[in-house]
Amino acid sequence: MALRPVQVNIKALDSSAVGRFWAEALGWSAYSPGVTTYVGPAGGPVWPDPVAVCIDVVPVPEPKTATKNRVHLDLATTSAAHYAELVARVRALGATPALVGQGDVPWTVLADPEGNEFCVLEPRDIYQGTGPIAAVVVDCEDPRAMARFWGEALDWTLHEVTDDLARLRSAEGNGPYLEFLRTPDVKTVPDRVHLHLLPYPGDDKAAEVARLRTLGATDLDLGQGDVPWTCLTDPEGHEFCVCVLP
Numbered sequence: 001m002a003l004r005p006v007q008v009n010i011k012a013l014d015s016s017a018v019g020r021f022w023a024e025a026l027g028w029s030a031y032s033p034g035v036t037t038y039v040g041p042a043g044g045p046v047w048p049d050p051v052a053v054c055i056d057v058v059p060v061p062e063p064k065t066a067t068k069n070r071v072h073l074d075l076a077t078t079s080a081a082h083y084a085e086l087v088a089r090v091r092a093l094g095a096t097p098a099l100v101g102q103g104d105v106p107w108t109v110l111a112d113p114e115g116n117e118f119c120v121l122e123p124r125d126i127y128q129g130t131g132p133i134a135a136v137v138v139d140c141e142d143p144r145a146m147a148r149f150w151g152e153a154l155d156w157t158l159h160e161v162t163d164d165l166a167r168l169r170s171a172e173g174n175g176p177y178l179e180f181l182r183t184p185d186v187k188t189v190p191d192r193v194h195l196h197l198l199p200y201p202g203d204d205k206a207a208e209v210a211r212l213r214t215l216g217a218t219d220l221d222l223g224q225g226d227v228p229w230t231c232l233t234d235p236e237g238h239e240f241c242v243c244v245l246p
Helices: 015-026 080-092 143-153 205-215
Strands: 003-012 029-031 037-040 054-059 071-075 108-111 117-120 133-140 157-161 165-169 177-182 193-199 230-233 239-242
Touching (some): 015 029, 015 054, 015 080, 071 193, 133 143, 143 157, 143 165, 143 177, 205 230, 205 239
Parallel strands (some): 003 054, 071 117
Antiparallel strands (some): 071 133, 165 177, 230 239
């Protein structure tokens, strides 16, 4: 039994505009079959048949606070020219420089039009072949503990774990990494960005949720009411949802 990450959920005041930004930034497509805006590889199904770790932008009435998100995306580049082009392109789309205490680093830290931080990485061998998203990065207190929980929760392979960083990727070696980065920040507000997980076809969602609880996940009440997905938090309080195919 295991789950797979299928979406990065981003809350936004204007979900259509933020969805368009991410679609153009990643070279993907955006469509809005209902309330949310799905962003995924051009020409490929996104929901309910995800073919990658995609993006789901959900409208909310509250704007982002000044607090730095504890989950962000790192974008991959393949060459110095691609790096320069991507930074220029996302700036033209409305991204703005972001200061998160990064100091003098070889990558560029930006924020989307509603202030959600992300990084455009300089070319790195490890991220060649990930697609446009190099990694989904989660700030945490204890990467080793996060590796234990998420390694059990997912069917992804643990590639690296230290006191400062844990890195997982799909067993097939496809798509982005999921990384847990030790930071001094303390979680004080609900995550503006979080993961959506999905059982494999034929697996029982209720059984998967029960398994996550035994691993240390906690039920989360956001006022969601009677919905087909289950809201949980990991052992450090990061929100995530276990979804079910319609």
